[in-house]
Amino acid sequence: xxxxxxxxxxxxxxxxxxxxxxxxxxVDLIRSxxxxxxxxxxxxxxxxxxxxxxxxxxxxxxxxxxxxxxTSGARNAEEAVRIARLARELGxxxxxxxxxxxxTKYLLPDNAETVKATEILAREGFIVMPYMYPDLxxxxxxxxxxxxxxxxxxxxxxxxxxxxxxxxxxxxxxxxDLPIIVDAGIGRPSQxxxxxxxxxxxxxxxxAIATARDIPAMASAFKKAIEAGRIAYLSGLGRVLDKGAxxxxxxxxxxxx
Amino acid sequence: MITLNGRAVDDANGLSLAELLARENYVISIIAVACNQEVxxxxxxxxxxxxxxxxxxxxRMVAGG
Numbered sequence: 341x342x343x344x345x346x347x348x349x350x351x352x353x354x355x356x357x358x359x360x361x362x363x364x365x366x367v368d369l370i371r372s373x374x375x376x377x378x379x380x381x382x383x384x385x386x387x388x389x390x391x392x393x394x395x396x397x398x399x400x401x402x403x404x405x406x407x408x409x410x411t412s413g414a415r416n417a418e419e420a421v422r423i424a425r426l427a428r429e430l431g432x433x434x435x436x437x438x439x440x441x442x443x444t445k446y447l448l449p450d451n452a453e454t455v456k457a458t459e460i461l462a463r464e465g466f467i468v469m470p471y472m473y474p475d476l477x478x479x480x481x482x483x484x485x486x487x488x489x490x491x492x493x494x495x496x497x498x499x500x501x502x503x504x505x506x507x508x509x510x511x512x513x514x515x516x517d518l519p520i521i522v523d524a525g526i527g528r529p530s531q532x533x534x535x536x537x538x539x540x541x542x543x544x545x546x547x548a549i550a551t552a553r554d555i556p557a558m559a560s561a562f563k564k565a566i567e568a569g570r571i572a573y574l575s576g577l578g579r580v581l582d583k584g585a586x587x588x589x590x591x592x593x594x595x596x597x
Numbered sequence: 598m599i600t601l602n603g604r605a606v607d608d609a610n611g612l613s614l615a616e617l618l619a620r621e622n623y624v625i626s627i628i629a630v631a632c633n634q635e636v637x638x639x640x641x642x643x644x645x646x647x648x649x650x651x652x653x654x655x656x657r658m659v660a661g662g
Contacts, residue, residue: 361662370660385661388602388654389628396627397658410661425636426656429629497662546662 345574347519347542349381350435350467350488352406356380357536358566359408359521360559361546362397369555370400377559381406383437383546386423386430387413398431408469410437417456424461436461437491437523438470447497451478455485462486471523474508479516490518491544494535495525498547502531506538513539529558529565536569537577599651610649615642618655627657 346353360379362370374382382405384397401407409427414420417440424436438461440453449471455478458468467488472478474492482490492509495501502525503509512520519541526532532543543566552558599609601621609617614637618625630637631654637645647653 362660363662364660367660383662384658386629386656387659389623389657391621391623393657394624394627396624397660398627407658409658412661422631422634422636426629426631426654427658429636429638430627430656430658432658544662550662 345570349469349519352467354380354406356563357542357570358532358563359383359523359542359544360549361544362401363546364550365555367395367397367400370397371402372556373549373559374402374405376556376563377549378563379405379559381408381435383408383410383544384427384432385410385412386427406435407432408435408437410439410471411457412439412441414438414440414457415442416440416450417453417460420453420457421460424457424466425464428466434465435467435469438468449473449493451475454478455481458482458487459485462488469521474505474512476508476511476515479512483516483518487518489521489541490516491521491523493524494522494531495527497524499525500527500548500551501525502527503535506534509535509540510538529561532562533565533569533572536566537572539573542566598649599647599653601653602655609647612647613643614645614647614653617647617653618642623655628655629657630655 347357356378358377358379359381360377361383409432411420411423420440438454438457440450451472454470458470462468469489470482470487471491479490495504521542522535522540523544526545527548549558599606
């Protein structure tokens, strides 16, 4: 693999292709999870602050890690835009993961509102990474709206069900000239590896790590799987035979001849 | 009356945003504020006067995916 195989987002180069979520586990484990994941980008959320609260999650995140605030809680584009602006005011920088969700049962993204929010925030200089249901038309709209990457779901958020939308993600990989990052649903390192083998640019995972028995160790397993999948993709996967077999050892010079 | 994070606050009219946040014991370094859905830069907390009907949202970063 080339040493300059970087993930480029908003003009910035990342050597890691694992975007780690910080939700659902102790903040005390965030630092070791980041280190074991080799992650350079971590997601965060914006929520109402309680009075007297002094806890600052940013103190648990090592220097140099890029913060990727999400707009979770937004039910439309307007709310997503407001959350993104607040995140920037909180010192998170210009990266933002757009999440617009009004379906509370399956937590599926609202693609149309996501396009609207992307257009507004990209115009304001944000590096916009929209979470979306894998639909080619929407992905094209997001690209035209100024998205820096496209983040299709593999399965419902937090489900750990894997690549349920595999064929549709493949269409995005084939047709969209932006990094495709699978966000949501990836539950196992093998599923992350499979997505990387397909040619996705990166994996975003949270629940798979957060609900593992050993969080840092699972972060490490994902790191290795994502790297393996990337190398496999760049190496060009071997062909598959429709029928029959193809011996790997010579078919001449047998001892019995 | 103003609304602070969804809670009615009766005696804030005429206060500056900075005074309200101090009175409510917010830690300024870890919060961001929107007034009537517009982000208020930290440098403007002192000169932002609260008026009847204002809706204030005070937020911070938390863990999330």
